[in-house]
Amino acid sequence: MIAALCLVGLFAAPDLGVATGTTPPPAQAAAPAVGPPPEVTVTCAPEPVRVGEPLVCTLVAVHPDTMSVTVPLPSGATEVSAMDVSAAATTARTDGKLSTLRRFALVPKEPKATLKVPAVTVSWQESAGGVGALEIPARKVAIKRLLEGADSAEPRTFKAPGGEAEPFFEAHGPVVFIKTNWALLITCIVVLATAVGIGLGWLIKRFLDARRRAALPWVDSRPAHVIALEALEQLAAERLPDQGRVKEFYFRLSEIVRLYLERRFDFAAREMTSDEIRAHFSPREPTGPKLCSPQAHLAIEDFLSETDLVKFADFAPMDSAADTAMRASRGIIELTRPPETSDVPEPRKGDER
Template sequence: MRALTLCAFLVVSPVAAQAQAPAPAAASAKLPEVEPSGMQARVQPERVLLGEPFVYEVVLTHPADHRYELDVPPDLGDFELLAQERTPPAAGKDPAVTVFRVRMSAFKLGMVTLPDLTFLVSTPEGPRRYVAPGRTLEVGSTLPEDAEAKGEDLRDIQPPTEVAVRSWTLVWAALGVIAAALLGYAAWRFFQKYRERRRAAVAPPLPLDVRTRRALDALRSENLPAQGRVKDFYFRLSEILRGYLGERYGFDALECTSSELMAQLRRLKAPGLPEDGLMRFISESDLVKYARAESSPDSCREALTFGYSLLDQTWPPPPPPEAAPVSHASGPRVP
């Protein structure tokens, strides 16, 4: 018995739900009609040219528990529907006001009557409909007023005519071949640069003493003190010697202050390092670089000579100490 009741409920429920839902467009003509509290309609603009768009606005005043939806007919005759817009009523207001704006265009000259607009209305009593009568609209020609006198008039549709169309297939094919050739050449050039870069990267770096000596030679050849660039000279020389000491003894000498540099070298107990001469050079260099002290060309030459001397006294690195041979003491054999 319960199973039969459940089946009956499942069959009847969709039918009841469909009775409360708005009717489809095909069946809207059979619905009873309902009148809104008020209706205002206007066309903007009231005169348009053939095919020119215009707006048909309908303002409906109705009870708050009624909902209006536009039911657009599939065929509008001499009119074309371009767009439609619905502005719902404000919440909590009774009576409510719903505004519909229908954007259309006309393709018939003279005074024409817009098609009636049908609205589907959802009410507490069930679905209803409302038909708003169409308004009149003047549609003018796009031709000037003296067109007929000049023999200019709208012409009927002409039959299909063969039109020669210029083909750009060969041009695009040639451009494709040129583009492919340019891409191939660019790829070849890129490969050549990449191969040369790899060859340069594979080449082993020069020894530290050779690179340092070349840097000192280049600084001497520029002769910066003779150009009045004493400060630049000491900056360059200090950077060369600091870079050498850092790489020679394995620490970041370029980021150390003068006191940190000397303290690090003392901890390392660098063999052959002229500590007193290095202290004098660092002091003189700091005075020129940061205290704007003056330095003569002779002092600059002595500083550069000290750079060569520092390189000669600390390179090559001392060889590692040889391990003492292990002596095997031979004792008397025990019979």
């Protein structure tokens, strides 16, 4: 009885849906594409390519906007960053279609005749679910040789030529033995070094002279009385007393006269006090030499006294005192200026009758 029940359960198990380790049915394959494939073009540059120079290939697929295109990187190629394109990029065209672009590079490393660009498989999927694939066949690009005109690209050696030596030297010419003329070589070096030294010395001298000339202040070469009279004319034209700038007028007037005395008699009048200037014009001995006439000496003393009162004692002169001081300064210049020499030659004693 028990054995019969076991046999019934064994044969009834598949019908009751008991799992027996069977595999599920395979998934349904995608439908093939219905529309036409995309328009694919491949261009490579430069052609021919040199060894070690990257060959950049650009793949462009033009397709409608209802299609998505995938362009994988071929085997043996590396990504090329061209502008902002580092992978497959899709952009819109003016005719309403899309353009998918992919750039990759191949670098020839051996001096072969051609470089093989591997095949590229372009796959796409339509919006309705259809898929398709298009294989771009491989192509070859010529490799430009670095040693143009050479029979072989193999490296050359310095081994002795094979065969007999006499025919070889007759074909290529005799071996030239160079003998160094040390005396001539040393003479040329000495002459060249001397010329370079003279040239450098001349350039350094010109540079130092230019710096010296630039550092020296400009000096007016005109006579002292001409410069002083011109400065007095400019000061009078400014009419400082009429503007209430009396003290400034006396300071500048005193500076003009002191500068004139300094240039005329060659002493530092602008750095001296009035008493030192008076002592400079006074003879050390009663019978000693005098720099100027007594009248000019008296005019200088009066001028210094009057200007010191206004400059340092806050003395307020009258309105007409400025004109008087201006005339006094001109008088000092006229009394102390050098005499004018006549250009007419004096008659000789033999010519006088």
